[in-house]
Amino acid sequence: MAEEDTANPPQARKGRGAASNLAGRFATRVSRRENDGWQLEEEPLGRLLTEAIEEKARTIISSNSSPDLPFSQSINPYRGCEHGCTYCYARPSHAYMDLSPGLDFESTIFFKPNAPELLEKALRKRNYVCSPIALGTNTDPYQPLERDKRITRQLLEVMQRFHQPVTIVTKSQLILRDLPILAEMAQDGLAQAAVSVTTLDNDLKRKLEPRTAGPAARLRTLETLSGAGIPTAVLAAPMIPALNDSELEAVLGAAQKAGAEFAAYILLRLPHEVAPLFRQWLQEYYPDRATHVMSLVQQSRDGRDYRSDFSQRQTGTGVFAQLLQQRFRVAIKKLGLNRRRLALDCGRFSPPPASGEQQSLF
Structure with missing residues (x-):
């Protein structure tokens, strides 16, 4: 059950992205703390600790047929994300658990310790058809909890044994912990990594993505991954009108210098509860331009905060969206990005003998 604090107005907490515990859209009951009139000053906001909850998943591979996504199956070892990115389009998923987005x-944060076991079972099914598995499609597989839980690491170990191709999107330097595995898989055409770089401005990063690696650290991560022979991409996302969209070319250029071969961008997405949460964030940090930002967002979404149509949810429509798309195309051509098509090798997929299973001599 979500708890909203109406005794204090929405206010940013140090190290957190959202300014409130806005109730989810499915909440049937909401607990509110009210000021009874005796409180003369606003209550100080205490430190908000992270709670990790074990979740026993029943399945681990999610399938999709969305025409605007470059993958057909994915794995998310965590629900929720401690990185706290204000704009995260995965936030509404917490409403399904009667928690605030x-x-x-x-x-x-929910973690799935049985994910590696479930993955191995799925890959051994006779009807399994190999295609690349994407890690980090909703929440970051290398968020802080991964340092202790090592679920992503174990998933990679299973994929390496099965020669299962994988793609990863992250904002974290923690991916470098698994560099040896990814480098070996990349030699066989089985691994590709993308680093999301939203801004090169440290101050904006701290406000927008409070618990993520800084811009310079992400570029160094790209450089290290690329230097190890892993095909790398930069995801300039999200592009927020009148806030960071002016950095598009700079982000792409810096990533290309760091070794990125591929690039993509996404226009800000504000589904469900993300829209009011983002508005609260704008009022907290950029009240002078909040109206302008949201006006450009709505101009790119047919007058709404968000449109979920496959044809426009990633890039939007309208003058601003078209200009952003043209700028991206010009930039990648000038920088030599996306010159070749990245194709991971599904032909190498080969389940190893199960424990206790005797290998054939022929």
Whole structure:
């Protein structure tokens, strides 16, 4: 059950992205703290600790047929994300667990310790058809909790044994912990990594993505991955009108210098509860331009905060969206990005003998 604090107005907490615990759209009951009139000053906001909750998953591979996504199956070893990115389009998923897409999303994290076991079972099924598995499609597989839980690491170890191709999207330097595995897989055409770089401005990063690696650290991560022979991409996302969209060319250029061969961008997405949470964030940090930002967002979404149509949810429509798309095309051509098509090798897929299973001599 979500708890909203109406005694204090929405206010940013240090190290957190959301400014409130906005109730989810499915909440049937909401607990509110009210000021009874005796409180003369606003209550100080205490430190919000992260709670990790074990979740026993029943399946681990999610399939999709969305025409605007470059993958057909994915794995998310965590629900919720401690990185606390204000704009995260995965926030509404916490509403399904009767939790807030706001602060709950970044402080109540569910982890799936049986994910590696479920993956191995799925890959051994006779009807399994190999295609690349994407890690990090909803929440970051290398968020802080991964340092202790090592679920992503174990998933990679299973994929390496099965010669299962994998793609990863992250904002974290922690991916470098698994560099030896990824480098070996990349030699066989089985691994590709993308680093999301939203801004090169440290101040904006701290406000927008409070618990992520800084811009310079992400570029060094790209450089290290590329230097190890792993095909790398930069994801300039999200592009937020009148906030960071002016950095598009700079982000792409810096990533190309760091070794990125591929690039993509996404226009800001504000599904469900993300829209009011983002508005609260704008009022907290950029009240002078909040109206302008949202006006450009709505101009790119047919007058709404968000449109979920496959044809436009990633790039939007309208003058601003078209200009952003043209700028991206010009930039990648000038920088020599996306010159070749990245194709991972599904032909190498080969389940190893199961424990206790005797190998054939022929």
